[in-house]
Amino acid sequence: MKTARFFLLFILSLVVVATGDVAAQQRVESGNAALHFGDSLSTSQRRAVRRASRRLLRMAEDTTLAGRADIVTDSVKNRPTAGKVGLVLAGGGAKGLYHIGVIKALEExxxxxxxxxxxxxxxxxxxxxxxxYTTDEMTAIVTSxxxxxWxxxxxxxxxxxxxxxxxxVPSMFSVYMDVKRDSLHSxxxxxxxxxxxxxxTSQIDMALTELFAPATVASGGDFDRLMIPFRCIATDVNRHxxxxxxxxxxxxxxxxxxxxxxxFRPVTDKQGRVLVDGGCYDNFPWRALEEDFSPSFLxxxxxxxxxxxxxxxxxxxxxxxxLVTIPTDYSLPEGKGLIIKREVTASxxxxxxxxxxxQQGYDxxxxxxxxxxERITARRPQQEVERRREAFLERCPALEFSDLxxxxxxxxxxxxxxxxxxxxKRPLPDSVVVPTISFDEVRExxxxxxxxxxxxxxxxxxxSYDSLRKDFRxxxxxxxxxxxxxxxGGNISSTVFNQIFLGFNHFRLGRxxxxTYADIFLGPVSTVVRVGGRTGFMGRTPMYLDYSVQGSWQSNLRGSFGNVTPARNTIDARTIETYAHLGFGLATTRKSVLELSVNAGYNFYSYVESYDKPDVPSTHDWFRFAASRLQFQHSTLDKIAYPTRGGRxxxxxxxxxxxxxxxTAELFAQELRAQQSRKWVGAKLKWEHYPSNWRDWWFSVSYNIEAVYTNHPTFGNPYATILSSPRYTPLAHSQMLYMPEFYADRYAAVGVMPTFKMWPNFYLRAGVFAMLRDPIVADEYMHYMGDLSLVYHTPIGPVSLSVTKYNFDTKNNCYVMFNFGYPIFGSRGLYY
Structure with missing residues (x-):
């Protein structure tokens, strides 16, 4: 009686499945364009019928084996099978690339x-x-x-x-704060x-969408209808x-x-379940295949x-x-499977x-x-696998989008x-053909x-996919x-150029x-206090309005910044700047800006002669000014300090x-001051480039070109003339020193910077720079500086050890300096 009921149930299940397949075929032939599930039963019903059929088949197999008491148990467990084969892939991060090699060997x-x-x-x-995807395509993704x-x-x-x-902004760390309303205390x-x-996970999310969204459409959301039926495991955080x-x-x-x-941030499904890595509870999901498909071999x-x-x-x-995982049982049902394994050493x-x-997985x-x-008698030629693949890919639509x-x-x-x-935002009536854009453009x-x-x-x-429009949203x-x-942030240095940076930003998004921001740079060489803001206007061409007030104090001492040779001509040249800034800019391209700005403020210059002339008093200069600048800038540099790619x-x-x-000293003795109007115009070109075609994996060459022309006037004393003039400072160290040799009204300069890559993010960088000053007004019109630096880029800032040499006539021309961070100075009110 039991045997009769068993065969009756089995026949009924086959009839139900056949009925669903016939109905599905009729709908396909009638040209129905609907995306979801072209069967007479719902997805869950079809899966239930399939599972019932598989269980019945398995019962029949077990009944047959039970009637053969003469079969040795071990022989049954290890007998060859011509049935279905399931592949189980464990988690493991980058170690999981091992599976690609395994699949490749199985297919071959x-x-x-x-x-x-x-x-x-x-x-x-x-x-x-x-x-x-083929294993070659997977490998290409990995090696790209x-x-x-991602x-x-x-x-x-x-x-x-x-x-x-x-x-x-030399920021090394940032901390976000939420502004919340306390209604109780108002x-x-x-x-x-x-x-x-x-x-x-923005990169990962877009990558997964690109890789798998077409397959979702081709399968109708049923993983049994993928090229290969598929199961994966996640973990419900709350239900454990x-x-x-x-x-x-x-x-x-x-x-x-x-x-x-x-x-990675957890995700939440439509049932409200918060989900994380499936490896927390099942890192070797063979049971998912056993429950749904009952394969003959795993x-x-x-x-x-x-x-x-x-x-x-x-x-x-x-x-x-x-603490958040339970131990995984890395074993398959006895006699029904084989595990290919290795302890891959990748992190x-x-x-x-x-x-x-x-390659390890393949081997x-x-x-x-x-x-x-020996244990699997069934074979699947690669030509058949390719036919299945091509048939499935034909059902995958192009990833074109009509809206977001x-x-x-x-x-x-x-x-x-x-x-x-x-x-x-635009309406999408059914009667209108909406232009689509590619996934590459959506991602961009x-x-x-x-x-x-x-x-x-x-x-x-x-x-989501619109089967009528044949596009995605x-x-x-x-x-x-x-x-x-x-x-x-800031800078830690072996010289006196130590600096602490503290910043505050407030951002509000509306139309x-x-x-708004407030910045403080504190250090013995340079101190800057700046308060300002920016209003950005979104449109076809982004625009912005900049406004700020800045006060800065800078002291340049020649001969006290890591010199390894005697220093006998120290000059304390101090500049105090206070000015207001207003600028209007257009983003002409993603990496280009055209800006018109105005600065108005007050500069105070103070300078003291060499310490071996103590009787010489300091002299001072006060300069009230208004300056304007029209500037075009294009930058693709990859880093603020010590870049290695791009250009500016x-x-x-x-x-x-x-x-x-x-x-002057004479006026100071008479307690008098003089004043006079000053005005000038100028132009500047600067090009810093790290060419990609001058690069090998271990070596690259970059260059720096700079040219300035002004009709800068002579101030009341020579020090004010020098300090208010343009200067050439291609190195961070050169910005710290008072070097009249590298100040000039007009000059042209060039630098060459070969870089040797020793390890990822670790470089040996050399630099040779030459400056040609206007020979009409300068007696010594050629000056040079050289630099050799070891640089390591950490996640929070660069670490560098540098040796810098200048062509001074005096002996204090060679310096050694260690820096960790960003040696950045405030901007100049006179621009240059």
């Missing part, structure tokens, strides 16, 4: 892969394979350097608008805004349980599975060691992960060595091929964001917005970052972007008008 040896499951990095590789860019959390500089960056409070994660994904949005499922705690790919106990020598990352995000890791899989061929929605912002902020990304516009550092993502981008959920930011071109003209009130 015609071992079939009927189902695939993965967790974390295993989910990424498994989804790539299930979406039709894109993966390192996991860096940094938006590439090419997406940034140059005018939004403040080049004169006042605003500041709360520390801690980051959601250490790595910004594994979550299996068998359908839905493929990019989202992969993103949930790889959301490594602390490093192949596991394991790229990391078994669960290691934590010791006091374990890294912080391992200690934290041990979590070490994708640079990906090619070697892939290990080749060693397992003889045993796999922004949620989470108020109306004005949405308008600002859409305008910044050049997505004007999105990264351009995120590069402003004014927004953060609240959720994974949601992509993207929905972003953003929020503006906390409005208050404190900055800390315009309003930034500056062209400007200035005009200065002022009144010089001065005293």
């Amino acid at each position: 040896n015609e071992i079939p892969i009927d189902y695939v499951s993965g967790t974390s990095m295993g989910a990424i590789i498994g989804a790539l394979y299930a979406s039709g 350097g894109k993966v390192e860019e 996991v860096s959390g940094k938006i590439d500089d090419r997406y940034k608008f140059f005018y939004t960056e403040r080049q004169d 006042r605003n409070t500041l709360d520390l805004a801690l980051p959601h994660a250490f790595i910004n 349980e594994a979550v299996k994904y068998d359908g839905g949005d493929l990019p989202f499922a992969v993103r949930a599975s790889m959301s490594y705690p602390v490093l 192949i596991g790919s394991q790229c990391l060691a078994e669960n290691e106990p934590i010791t006091q020598e374990s890294s912080v990352e391992k200690q934290i992960m041990s 979590l995000l070490d994708f640079a060595g990906g090619l070697s890791t892939i 290990d899989a080749l060693k397992a091929i003889p045993e796999l061929k 929605d922004v949620e989470g912002l108020n109306e004005r902020q949405q308008q600002y964001a859409r305008t910044f990304m050049n997505f004007e 516009r999105y990264f351009t917005l995120m590069a402003t550092n004014e927004f953060t993502t609240n959720a994974f981008p949601e992509v 993207m929905r972003l959920n953003l929020s503006s970052k906390p409005g208050v930011k404190f900055l800390v 315009t972007a309003l930034t 071109f500056t062209a400007s003209v200035i005009g200065v008008l002022g009144r010089d009130k001065y005293e």
Whole structure:
């Protein structure tokens, strides 16, 4: 009786499945354009029927085996199978690239892969394979350097608008603060805004969308209808349980599975579940395949060691992960599987060595091929795999977008964001053909917005497909970052040029972007206090209005900045500047700015003769001025200090008008002062370039060209004339010294800077610079300086050890200096 009921259930299930397939075929033939699920049953119903069928088949197999008591148990467990094969890919960060080599070896040896499951990095590789990517294409992605860019959390500089960056801020750390309203006490409070994660996932989110969104459409949101049926695992943080994904949005499922705690921000699904890395609860998800497909054989790919106990020598990352994970059982059902494994030595995000890791997986899989061929009799030629791949890819639509929605912002902020990304809000009637743009352009516009550092993502981008229009729409959920930011930075030096920088920024976003700031630079050589703001106007051509008030004090001592030769001619040349600034600029391109500005203020010059002439009094000069400048600037430099890529071109003209009130030693003795009007005009060209075509992996050459022409007048005494003149300072050290040899009304200069790359971010950089002053007004019109520096770029600032030599006639012409940070001076009220 039981046997009859069993066969009845089995026949009924086959009839239901066949009925659904016939109905689906009829709808396809009728030309139905609907995207979702062309079957008579819902997705969940079809999956339930499939699982029931598989269980019934498995029961039949078990019943048959139970009736054969003469079969030896071990023989049953290790018998060859011609059934379906499932591939299980473990998580492991960059170690998971091992799986690519395993898949490549299996395909080349015609071992079939009927189902695939993965967790974390295993989910990424498994989804790539299930979406039709070849192992060569996966390898190309790894070796292109894109993966390192995705996991860096940094938006590439090419997406940034140059005018939004403040080049004169030596910030090393920044802290955001939330302004919250205390309704009980009717006042605003500041709360520390801690980051959601250490790595910004904007790059990863866009990459996953590009890689997997077309596959979601091709499968109708059913992972059984991918090229290879696929499963991945995430972890529900609040319920402390594994979550299996068998359908839905493929990019989202992969993103949930790889959301490594602390490093990447968790994601929230439509059921409200907060999801993180599936490896926390199931890092080897063979059970997902067993439950849904009951494959006859399982192949596991394991790229990391078994669960290691934590010791006091374990890294912080391992200690934290041990607290939020449960041990994973890296074993397959006895007699039903084989694991290809190796303890890959790569670190979590070490994708640079990906090619070697892939090769290790390939080699290990080749060693397992003889045993796999003994235990799996089915074969799948590569031509058949390619036919399946081509058939699936034909169903994947082109990733073209007609619109982009922004949620989470108020109306004005949405308008600002859409305008910044050049997505004007417009109706989309069915009768109108809306022009589409490529995913590359969508990504560029999105990264351009995120590069402003004014927004953060609240959720994974949601992509939907319109089957009638044959295009996509993207929905972003953003929020503006906390409005208050404190900055800390400066420079630690072996010389007297030590400096502390403290900054305060407040940002408010509405129809315009309003930034106010206060900066303080404190040091024995240079002290600057600056208060100002900027109002940005978004449009086809971004514009801004700058305004600030600055006070600075600078003391230049010749011969006291790391000299290794005797110093006998110290001159204390002090400049105190106080001025107001107003500027209006246009962003002519993403990296170019045209600006017209006006400065008005007061300069005070003071200078003392050499210390071996104590009877000579100091002299002073007061100069009230108004100066204007029209400047064009284009910059693609990759760093504020010691750049290695890009270039910067500056062209400007200035005009200065002022009144010089001065005293000389003779006037000082008579307690008198003289005054006179001064005016001049000038022009300046500067080009600093690090050519990419002059570069090898270990060596590059860059150059610096600068030319200045002014009709700068002679002031009441020679020191004021020198200190108010343009000067050539291509090195940070040269800005610290009072060197009349490098001041001139008119000059042309050139520098060559060969750089030797010793390790990533570690360079030996040389520099030779020559300055030609106007020979008509200067007796010694050729001057030189040379520099040799070891530079290491840390995440918070550069570390450098430099030897600098000048062609002074005196002996104090060679200096040694160590710096950690950014040796930056305030801007000049007279421009140059």
